[in-house]
Amino acid sequence: MPTRKKVAPMAKGANLLNRSPEEQAMNGTLRPDGDKTSPLNGRRSVKATDLEQAAERKKGVCYARSMTTLREAEATFTTLSQTKSPKKKLSRANSAPILMKSMLMNDIGPMVTSNVSTGETLASGAARDMPPDQLMKLLVGCISDPKHPISKHTEIFPMLCRIIKGGVAVGVPLVASQDIIDSGKMGESIRALMKPKKTKKNTTELDVTSLETLSTMRTEILKIYAEPGGELAAEKSRLQSFSAKELLDAADKAFPQLIVLNATLEVMVEKTLDDQDMCMRIRLHHGIERLAYIMRLFSSDREIVLRCFKINCNLTKHDRISVDGMLEASVASDYITAADNFPRDEPLQHHIIQVLKRLYLRARETAPLGVRVVLLGKNLDEVWTFKGYTRLMTTMSIFKGNAEIQLECCITLASLGEFLQNNGMAKDVFRALEVVMRLHSTRADIMSEGVLIIARLGPAFLAFEHRGVKVIVDAMSRHRSSCPLQKVAIRSIYALSKQDDALGACKAGGSVSAIFAAMAGHKRDAQVLQEGTRALEKHCPRAVAAAARLCGDFESVLPMVTWSTGPTDASKGVGNFDLTGLEAGGGWDPSRIENLISDFSPTANERNDGEEENPMGNENSLAGPAGFRKRGLRDEIDAADDLWAAGSDFNVKLMNHSSPPHDVLQRDMDALQKKGCDMNLLRQAGPTPEQLKGFCDVMMQGVGPKKYSAQDGELLALLLGHFAWNSAAQSLEIIAFGGHKAIIAWLRTDRFKGNADPTHDTLAWPMQRACLSALSCLCRHGEDWAAGLLEMEVEDMLFKFAVHLDAGIRCAALRVLTRIIPHAVRRHPKQESLPSDSIMPLILKELHSEDVVLRTVATACALEAILDGWVSTNPSLTQELASALLVALAQASDTNNSAAALPALVAVARLASGEEESQDEAGLAAIMSHLVAVSVMFYLIIVALFIFICCCFVYFIYFLLALNVSKVMKALFHC
Missing domain, CATH: 1.20.58 (Methane Monooxygenase Hydroxylase; Chain G, domain 1)
Known part of the structure; x- marks a missing residue:
């Protein structure tokens, strides 16, 4: 027969707890302080009848731990009121129990009648002022609720600890069974505990620091449980020290308790996030199968499914063998089924796509029947591969704006490329891919x-x-x-x-x-x-063979290209070596640094030449016309990229704050040449003049007797254009060798037109675009370089290509026009070299183009037209151009494209300043005309006044003469 576990004795007077108030009144109130207490689980003084024992057995733990009845509370209050002194009488309002009618009828009622929770009451310290019956209700409610923090953390709540002689032993709760707290003993227990007496302070086994720690832990736990998700956080803190096996076992046992299950899965998510060892241990303890079983049971619970997917995602990320384990266990079907229940849950779909991506990649690598037959599991049918593909396409269509999900889907589809083509899904995939690449370009x-x-x-x-x-x-x-x-x-x-x-x-x-x-x-x-x-x-095999004969391979002839976040500071890059920084850094002999500076210091002639050759000011600014033409307008190699390309035509210069930079490379090359050495070893990679001449001759022969294909001519034009883009000197050499004439000849040839198949005519379009780009690179360095094209009278040919069907050809033609517009008037000052009436409609049309590069080139061309004065005499054209430029500027701002916004800003600024100048000139002309009119009127008035005076004088003289004549006649008459 099992024996009861011994418990510690209770307070003094506990042996009277089983007596009724009448018996206590007969024998006195309570025992004196010197009496010893009897254990709570001792035998009763009065044996219960058989009916009472049967009724007591039927009572459950909840009934055994219920609160006191109204009769017992009233009796307790009466007894205590009689024993206390008049000065310390209890208030009936503070001690009377608050009971509901249902409690009186059923003898069992709610644990707490107020709206404040037990945890909040205990945490706030309000329990100190509560009547004993309400305090007992709170304690019984805490004990009867297995989810309450006091019940879960009994080791740090001393109120539920066993009282021993000389202290408090933490760890064994006082409340162990219904024999310890019984509904029949509550009233007597309260009376015994509320007896006013002076008790000695018991010495505890814990020091002050430990007691303060316990108090802090109690407060923190109660606060955690009071917050939303506090129970989950408390469970997580309890499970932090568990191993992989213990976590998996706890998850298996926690199926009826969702909070414990979620806490266990969340701890596994955190531990597998960066811990590869934990991932391996979970796999070794059959974590993949056990997690799949949990997902199968709780496939409609979003939180559990999401946490399971996070764990699987971490497993497949850090442990590749876990991917093989998933394929071996054939759990992909469970994953796809669970993901289909939450199609619009973005985080969940992101994690399932990551898991499927790794499964598809590994399945492709280990496919026994080749890459065209991919299975997601050893025992899974091919239908689940199609279901996974459907899941991918659905996710791509729903979350089009999420770049990370689109990237994962694209990687997964890339592993299924041959499978998609073999099963007739290529067309749908390509349509979806076009949308994704357009949205996330x-x-x-x-x-x-x-x-x-x-x-x-x-x-x-x-x-x-x-x-x-x-x-x-x-x-x-x-x-x-x-x-x-x-x-x-x-x-x-x-x-x-x-x-x-x-x-x-x-x-x-x-x-x-x-x-x-x-x-x-x-x-x-x-x-x-x-x-x-x-x-x-x-x-283009023939062009590659010709290039191999001339230069050996492309690596030896192609110049170096560097990429930067913005345009370079000048048309040529400058590499500076700061000698002054060596002095500040220390560790160098000052005398040696001075000698080095004196060695490399330029002479007076070099200093003057450098000042003349490198003028700094508004000319090299991007806002100025010259600076924009040198650095602002990009060519085909970097026109659509976010970064800017720069050639390798660098000048290595020595920078000293006391003197301007000067060219050290040329000085060293001259010294090597004087010594009879090969100075070309110090040059950057690039073609020699002989190689440039050979490329020009091959291109001229290819359009003539040898009849190269369009792609051969395209490659040769690209080579010449790239050499011209990289170096202004090489550009002049190409023009001197007739390379621009060969390029124009390829553009004017009719050999690629009139084919039997109209689609074969399009084979020449890339060649024409490459030739136009090469001409643009030849003209980018200034007026002397553009003179060769203007002499060839290429305007009509450029107008024809500016209205071509291909957007790339139109863009290249407009770029060439942009480069030759500022130099055309200077070469032909007596006549208009380029007809503005033909070019302006093309510019206005392309300013509304959807192609960013084409719109940028059209904006640059509009800027050159404004600088050339094409719109100053036409107000309606000015208004239309201003509206188009503002639209282009808004589109560049929306796409965050600085290269497209730069010419638009400069053009708008120039257009606004031109309008102000025109308005000022018109006002001045009006004032001058007004002044002229006033001066003419004044002059007429003066003339009229002078004429009037003259007439008066003549009349006066005539009057005098007439008077004298009359007098003479009268005298003669008298005579």
């Missing part, structure tokens, strides 16, 4: 994955869907400075050009220009050069 990683998807859809898909090549070329031009994207794109173009139909689509789409621009922008990357050369050999 600024993200290089998304564009790179989109290019990879198009490549894996295969040449067969690209043969009838030619927009795929355009998407790849646009992505390459939009992120020319991104080397990873250029690698993927070049590799994709090479893979797609293996079939003749796809090769024709690549040629017509401008892949040659895109490949060469990638090679020119990333010369240091060996993979870009190798893959690009292989791809160019398939597109």
Whole structure:
């Protein structure tokens, strides 16, 4: 027979708790202080009858821990009122119990009648002033509620601890069974505890610091439970020290308790976030299968499903074997089913897409039947692969604005490229991909994955869907400075050009220009050069062979290109070496630094020459016309990129604050030449004059007798244009060797027109765009360079290309017009070299274009027209142009494109200043005309007055003469 566990004795007078008030009145009130107490679980003095024992057995724990009845509370109040002195009588209002009618009828009622919770009452300290019956209600309510913090944390609440002789033993609660607190003993217990007596302070086994710590812990726990989600936070703090196995076991046991289950999963999420060892331990304890079982049971609970997905996402991120375990356990079906219940939950869908991405990638790597048959589990049918694909497409369509979700979806679809093409899903994927790449064109990683998807859809898909090549070329031009994207794109173009139909689509789409621009922008990357050369050999083999004969390989002839966040400070880059900084840094002998400065200090002639050659001022400012023409208008290589490209034509200069910078490189090269050494070793990479002449001759021969293909001419034009863009000196050499004439000859030839298949005519469009871009690069350095084109009278040809169907050709033609407009009038001062009536309608039309690069070039062309005075005499044209410029400026601001906003701002400023000048001139002319009119009137008045005076004088003389004549006649008559 089991024995009861012994408990500590209670306070003095507890042996009278089982007596009725009448028996206590007969024997006295309460025992004196010297009496010893009997244990609470001792035998009763009066044995209960059989009926009472049967009724007591039926009572549950809740009834055994219920509050006192009204009769017992009233008796207690009466007894205590009689025993206390008159000065210390209790107030009936403060001691009377607050009971409801239902409590009196059923003998069991609510634990707390007020609206304030038990935790708040205990935490605020209001329990000190409560009557004993209400305090007992609070305690009984706390004990009967297993979710209450006092019941869960009995180790730090001394009120529920066992009282021993000489102190308080923390850890064993006083309330252990219904024998300790019984409904029949509550009233007597209260009376015994409320007896006024002087008790000695018991010495405790805990010191003051420990008691303060316990008090702080009690307050914190009660505050935690009082806040929203406090119970979850308390459970998390309890589970922090659990191991992986203990957490999984706790999750299995907590199915009926959702708060404990959520807390366990949340702790697992936090521990697997960055801990690879924890991820491995969870996997070893069959965490993947157990988590899948939890998701299967609670598939409609969003919080549990989300936390399970977070754990799986962390597992697959830090432990690759977990991915194999998921494929082995075939739990992907559970994941997809649970994700379908919350289609618009963005965080949940993000995590499931990450898990599916890793599953698809690993399934593709381990596919036993090849990449065209991908299974998400060892024992799963292929239908779940299609369901996963449907989940991906649905998520992409719902969360179009979330770039991270779109990136994860694109990576996953890239792993299914061949599978999609094999099952007829390529068309739908390409449509969705176009939308994503258009909305997130600024993200290089998304564009790179989109290019990879198009490549894996295969040449067969690209043969009838030619927009795929355009998407790849646009992505390459939009992120020319991104080397990873250029690698993927070049590799994709090479893979797609293996079939003749796809090769024709690549040629017509401008892949040659895109490949060469990638090679020119990333010369240091060996993979870009190798893959690009292989791809160019398939597109334009004759031009590649000619370049190999002239220079060996592209690496030796291509100049270096650097990328920056803005335009360079001048048309040529300057590398400065600060000698003064060495003095401030210390560690150097001052005498050696002085000797070095004196060695490299320029002479008086060099100083004067440097001051003449490098004037600083408004001319080099971006807001000025000269500065904008040098640095503001970008060419084809970086026109659509966020970064700005700069050539390698650097001057290495020595910077000293006491003297201007001067060219050290040229000085060293001159010294090497005097010594008979090869000074070209110090030059940057680039073509020699002999190589430039060879390229010009090959291009002229290709348009004539040798009849190169359009792609061969495109590559040769790109080479000459890139050399001209990099160096002004090389640009002059190309013009001297007749390179501009060869380019114009390629533009004017009719050999590529009138084909039997109209689609073959489009093969020449990329060549024409490359030739126009080369002419623009030749003219970017100034008036002397543009003179060669003006002599060839290319205006009519440029007007024809400015209205072309292809936006790239129109953009290149407008760029050439922009470069030659400021120099055309100076070459032909007696006549209008460029007809403004033909160019202005083109500019106004392209200012409303959706293509950002085309709109930017049209804005720059409008700026040159304003500076040339084309709109000063036409008010209606001025108003129309101002409206179009403001629209272009607003669009540039919306897209956060500084390169597009720069020419618009300068043009608007120039247009406004021109209108002010015209208004001032008109006002001055009106004032002058008014002054002239007043002066003429004054002059007429003076003349009229003079005439009047003259008439009066003549009349007076006549009168005098007439008077004298009459007198003479009278005298004669008298005589």
